[in-house]
Amino acid sequence: MDNVQETAGGFGEFALIERLRSKLRASDNPDVVVGIGDDAAIIEAGNGKCWVISCDVQVQGTHFPSEGVSGFSVGHKALAVNVSDVAAMGGTPRFALISLGVHGDVPLAFLDEIYEGMNAKAESWEVVVLGGNVTRTEGPFFIDVFVVGMMEREDILRRSGAKVGDQILVTGHLGDAAAGLYLLNHPELKSKVSDETHTVLTFAQLRPHPRVHEGKVISSLHLATAMMDISDALAGDIRHICSASGVGAVIWEHELPISRSALDLASLAHVDPEEWALYGGEDYQLLLTAPVSAVPVLQEAVRTASGTTLTPIGEILEERKGLLLQKIDSTVPLEARSWDHLK
Numbered sequence: 001m002d003n004v005q006e007t008a009g010g011f012g013e014f015a016l017i018e019r020l021r022s023k024l025r026a027s028d029n030p031d032v033v034v035g036i037g038d039d040a041a042i043i044e045a046g047n048g049k050c051w052v053i054s055c056d057v058q059v060q061g062t063h064f065p066s067e068g069v070s071g072f073s074v075g076h077k078a079l080a081v082n083v084s085d086v087a088a089m090g091g092t093p094r095f096a097l098i099s100l101g102v103h104g105d106v107p108l109a110f111l112d113e114i115y116e117g118m119n120a121k122a123e124s125w126e127v128v129v130l131g132g133n134v135t136r137t138e139g140p141f142f143i144d145v146f147v148v149g150m151m152e153r154e155d156i157l158r159r160s161g162a163k164v165g166d167q168i169l170v171t172g173h174l175g176d177a178a179a180g181l182y183l184l185n186h187p188e189l190k191s192k193v194s195d196e197t198h199t200v201l202t203f204a205q206l207r208p209h210p211r212v213h214e215g216k217v218i219s220s221l222h223l224a225t226a227m228m229d230i231s232d233a234l235a236g237d238i239r240h241i242c243s244a245s246g247v248g249a250v251i252w253e254h255e256l257p258i259s260r261s262a263l264d265l266a267s268l269a270h271v272d273p274e275e276w277a278l279y280g281g282e283d284y285q286l287l288l289t290a291p292v293s294a295v296p297v298l299q300e301a302v303r304t305a306s307g308t309t310l311t312p313i314g315e316i317l318e319e320r321k322g323l324l325l326q327k328i329d330s331t332v333p334l335e336a337r338s339w340d341h342l343k
């Protein structure tokens with residue numbers, strides 16, 4: 001079978017990243033403060049400041065459906081997911097460049113809407129879209145965003161600092177984005193939920209709200225030990241903090257912050273809402289760890305600055321204990337299910 005070519009599909013997203021990581025030479029460069037393996041890369045900018053850079057592509061048919069999603073939502077989300085990665089380091093987003101891959105049938109109105117969707121929130125996320133590049137493609141439409149942020153070097157929050165005994169915290173609610181996707185896939189349920197529930201859940205999926213201000217407050221206090229954003233799903237993303245920090249963790253299932261809207265839809269759809277919170281993904285909340293004594297200070301600071309709740313959902317354990325899910329009457333291994341864009 002020597003002449004059979006290996007393909008990316010047989011690898012899975014994270015194995016592929018590991019393979020490509022081995023081809024990079026960036027670790028030799030003294031200006032690289034944080035290289036591959038975190039939410040964003042960080043580069044020395046002088047005078048105690050750093051650049052925070054990241055890129056992320058959204059492909060039609062993979063990240064958003066070919067029909068039924070407005071250009072406005074596509075633009076909003078493409079910028080939001082990149083801004084979220086800067087927020088996850090504790091940085092302030094500043095500038096973005098956009099690359100579009102456009103096939104001949106894409107309506108011009110759809111492209112106009114994309115820019116309207118990006119501009120609508122750019123100011124509140126403190127980011128300016130500078131320009132970019134357009135290419136013709138025979139494949140699906142795609143939008144790739146490259147974002148640049150800034151931060152103080154002393155405020156950087158990596159994934160690798162979690163300590164045994166730290167609490168695990170999350171901003172806002174978990175599972176709304178997955179519940180929103182469920183609602184979009186089951187249009188017959190629209191008339192059975194309130195308008196508010198429909199808007200809250202579908203907007204969580206289509207127009208996520210990156211936690212820029214919360215991330216800055218958390219990083220500037222120097223109390224949290226590790227942070228990342230939840231893009232794939234809690235059950236998968238906590239694994240990244242644990243492997244980067246050399247620790248294990250237990251998640252308290254009954255403490256997961258699930259919104260009234262997600263609970264309402266879950267009971268209507270006969271779905272376990274904890275499934276959405278643990279394995280659904282795309283919530284773009286911040287996931288962080290901090291010593292128990294720092295938790296009330298962080299909660300109060302984030303609430304005062306942004307009105308956002310910060311909920312303890314688990315504890316960091318020794319590495320040999322692995323990843324656990326504590327249910328009401330039992331503790332089981334935390335399943336490794338999570339979204340993989342190549343599978």
Ligand SMILES: [Mg+2]
Pocket residue numbers: 039084085088228229230231
């Ligand atoms: Mg991320």
